[in-house]
Amino acid sequence: MNIDSIKNGIVIDHITAKKGMEIYEALNLKNLDCSVAIITNAKSQKMGKKDIIKIDKEMDVDIDKIGFIEPNATINIVKDGKLQKKLKIDLPEKIVNLAKCQNPRCITSVERDLDQIFILTDKEKQIYRCKYCEMSLK
Ligand code: ZN
16 A cells, blocks of 8 residues: 555544554554554654554544544545545544543443443533533543
């Protein structure tokens, strides 16, 4: 696979260096049957160093998952070798089952089949609070 030229697929760019693997795992990319390339410590004028993930396949990616790990990432959709669309990611307003509440008295610690839901309560400080007990996520 030529990592510079994806014909039809997705390039996740502007990932903070070393976080590429985290996104790779969160998106379960190892289960794909197409080529996936992770480039770590690529030079970036804006960020110094960054990671890039290239997926050689048209697919839907979970933007909330990526945004939770890396709100500054950009997603480039490539079609026929050309950049078709650029999506800016942001911190998701709500995350479901991406993190676990640490409060042992939270209802989610007792009722194990409840969804773990966190709401973004402070965008500036990137604070999420449990929907049930309001404990913040670190
Ligand atoms: Zn809770």
